[in-house]
């Protein structure tokens with residue numbers, strides 16, 4: 139995919155003539171901060187679907203305050219059309235910079251071209267867009283979701299004996315996918331499939347979206363359990379879906395973490411607690427604390443500094459002992 143082969147970003151040149159309100163120039167050149175040096179950022183958030191998202195929103199709001207950036211914030215309630223509407227309204231309001239975490243990967247070219255024509259730089263955070271035109275955004279700050287999926291799958295490969303909970307030599311995995319069409323759902327699925335392909339005894343026998351929510355995870359896990367087939371492993375593409383699934387597993391009279399091994403992604407507080415309690419077996423971290431880096435990047439972009447086209451967040455993984463140790467200091 140093109141987004142994974144980002145070409146080097148062209149240097150951001152500070153136009154001597156870009157001085158109109160909030161720094162936008164009508165010819166579609168690069169923007170600067172407002173004349174008085176203040177910066178207004180329009181941020182279009184995905185929604186509030188998970189603990190991760192709540193922590194991400196707090197990080198962005200707190201960091202904007204700390205950086206002295208005036209933040210206009212919208213919650214798109216999981217709908218791409220709402221995000222597009224929010225971005226259009228930021229363009230109309232002539233904000234200095236737009237940042238957003240796209241609900242889904244595709245369908246952004248039209249609105250991003252409008253931002254470009256208005257001379258308003260766009261920064262992607264958390265999730266990528268799938269567009270051939272990488273000039274539509276200045277940089278993309280976030281995790282490598284493919285690597286996250288690979289780490290999750292590698293745990294099953296490395297712990298195959300333990301993961302074969304009925305000892306029949308086959309490891310049946312069920313997968314709870316994130317929002318259909320969203321970068322983390324696509325990439326984590328790809329990464330997981332890639333790692334488990336090393337061991338032919340490991341198979342994904344069912345895979346369905348739980349939309350990154352607890353309720354979604356619970357409902358889909360109930361239907362997986364009703365199929366009657368033995369499930370050795372659950373890969374939930376985020377903690378919230380895993381936590382919902384735990385409720386379904388317990389309601390079915392099974393012990394999460396023992397009868398069904400559970401791997402999740404995120405490492406939010408509730409997920410880490412479940413890992414420490416032995417209900418989850420392994421968590422791949424995905425950091426939501428993107429706010430400070432985002433505010434720095436916005437300032438750099440508006441100062442005309444060159445920024446890297448892809449900025450990766452540093453992340454780790456947790457087993458039970460590591461979760462117990464990390465929990466007291468967990469910020470989210």
Ligand code: AHR
Pocket residue numbers: 187188189190191264265322350375376377378403404424
């Ligand atoms: O885009 C990041 C993902 O979105 C998180 O893993 C998930 O919890 C959230 O909803």
